[in-house]
Amino acid sequence: MTGPPPGILSHRPALRPEVLISPPLLRAASTIHLVKDPYSGASFEVGSREHFLISRLDGGRTLEEIGAEYAQSFGKRLGEANWQQLLGLLGSRGLLAGAPVPGAPGPAPAASAPVPAPVKPRQPQDPPARPGMVSGSLLRGRVRMVADADATTAALHRALRPLLRPPVMLPLLALTAAMEVLLATRARELAFDTWWLVKHPVALLAVCAVIWFSIALHELAHGVAARHYGATVSEIGLRWRLPVAIMYCTVDNYLYLRRRRHQLVIAGAGAFVNLVVLLPAAAWWSALPPGDPTRKVLSGLLLLGSLQALVNLVPLPPLDGYAMLSHALRISGYAPESGRYVRLRLRDRAAAAAYPRRARTLYTAYAIGSAVLVCAVLAGLSTAAYFLLAFT
Numbered sequence: 218m219t220g221p222p223p224g225i226l227s228h229r230p231a232l233r234p235e236v237l238i239s240p241p242l243l244r245a246a247s248t249i250h251l252v253k254d255p256y257s258g259a260s261f262e263v264g265s266r267e268h269f270l271i272s273r274l275d276g277g278r279t280l281e282e283i284g285a286e287y288a289q290s291f292g293k294r295l296g297e298a299n300w301q302q303l304l305g306l307l308g309s310r311g312l313l314a315g316a317p318v319p320g321a322p323g324p325a326p327a328a329s330a331p332v333p334a335p336v337k338p339r340q341p342q343d344p345p346a347r348p349g350m351v352s353g354s355l356l357r358g359r360v361r362m363v364a365d366a367d368a369t370t371a372a373l374h375r376a377l378r379p380l381l382r383p384p385v386m387l388p389l390l391a392l393t394a395a396m397e398v399l400l401a402t403r404a405r406e407l408a409f410d411t412w413w414l415v416k417h418p419v420a421l422l423a424v425c426a427v428i429w430f431s432i433a434l435h436e437l438a439h440g441v442a443a444r445h446y447g448a449t450v451s452e453i454g455l456r457w458r459l460p461v462a463i464m465y466c467t468v469d470n471y472l473y474l475r476r477r478r479h480q481l482v483i484a485g486a487g488a489f490v491n492l493v494v495l496l497p498a499a500a501w502w503s504a505l506p507p508g509d510p511t512r513k514v515l516s517g518l519l520l521l522g523s524l525q526a527l528v529n530l531v532p533l534p535p536l537d538g539y540a541m542l543s544h545a546l547r548i549s550g551y552a553p554e555s556g557r558y559v560r561l562r563l564r565d566r567a568a569a570a571a572y573p574r575r576a577r578t579l580y581t582a583y584a585i586g587s588a589v590l591v592c593a594v595l596a597g598l599s600t601a602a603y604f605l606l607a608f609t
Contacts, residue, residue, distance in 0.1 A: 231276030410516030491526035
């Protein structure tokens with residue numbers, strides 16, 4: 218295959234500095250990277266070979282130098298059509314420095330060898346509604362609560378930043394762990410006190426209000442953690458599916474953070490704050506004698522609040538624990554891809570064997586683990602219901 222003309226080879230194209238590129242992610246049998254323009258919100262997937270080229274468009278290296286590196290790594294040289302295809306794609310999306318930014322990204326052109334994996338477009342999310350405007354219906358919908366969610370979380374982050382340090386966070390983490398261990402040893406008392414609480418609507422309403430407030434803090438905690446590590450927040454609002462209404466906080470760009478630890482903290486910040494909110498209640502509860510009505514109310518708050526926080530850490534979609542597991546393993550679409558792999562293995566073992574070993578192991582492990590986890594949760598709920606009904 219003949220190379221591109223010297224005039225093209227001497228070019229030194231560069232991506233716009235605002236373009237975001239994710240770390241490698243496992244998806245099905247392939248390794249992909251996400252490429253996003255934060256201004257338009259458009260993103261698309263590229264394979265490892267396309268990423269090899271795109272990540273080297275820094276304005277310092279010529280296409281000839283990049284092509285030589287590509288040939289050395291993959292054993293093939295790029296032809297003129299390949300360079301034109303890649304640069305045309307990036308230019309049409311406004312991702313190259315100096316290229317005009319289109320109002321909306323166009324469809325990706327078809328890929329051709331030796332750039333193997335076609336670019337898979339990812340549709341940008343629908344633009345958020347204006348503050349106060351209801352989207353949806355009376356039974357199911359959402360309303361945006363602030364005009365600039367990123368500015369709001371930035372202000373919260375500035376106020377809380379002195380607390381977001383290891384000397385503060387680590388003792389709080391230890392205290393929440395100790396609290397949960399203590400509550401686990403008193404599980405029987407908490408369960409019976411919660412059953413008492415259910416029979417007292419006024420006290421139950423007060424506990425539900427505190428838990429709802431904790432859920433609101435849960436969502437804001439995701440946003441503050443995102444700001445702390447350089448991600449952004451696009452929307453804060455209220456979402457309802459009657460009779461339930463909860464706040465939500467949409468975090469953008471944290472899939473593009475380089476460190477897994479930062480992604481894990483952002484995903485787990487909400488559950489951590491839920492537990493921190495319970496610390497004063499746990500201290501008050503431990504100071505009261507058994508049988509005290511206030512202690513019974515606090516028991517219900519501690520049990521329901523702990524369940525609300527810890528259930529969020531279960532690695533099943535769409536819970537935060539599932540996001541944390543996906544970030545830890547650097548997998549995109551872990552649950553659906555796991556199900557797709559298991560179905561493929563049942564009907565076509567040869568095709569399933571083409572998956573890399575890591576993918577086969579992780580997808581099989583999640584299929585088995587999630588099934589066992591669901592069965593364990595159902596068994597636990599059934600056991601708890603039985604004992605409550607049998608001993609009341």
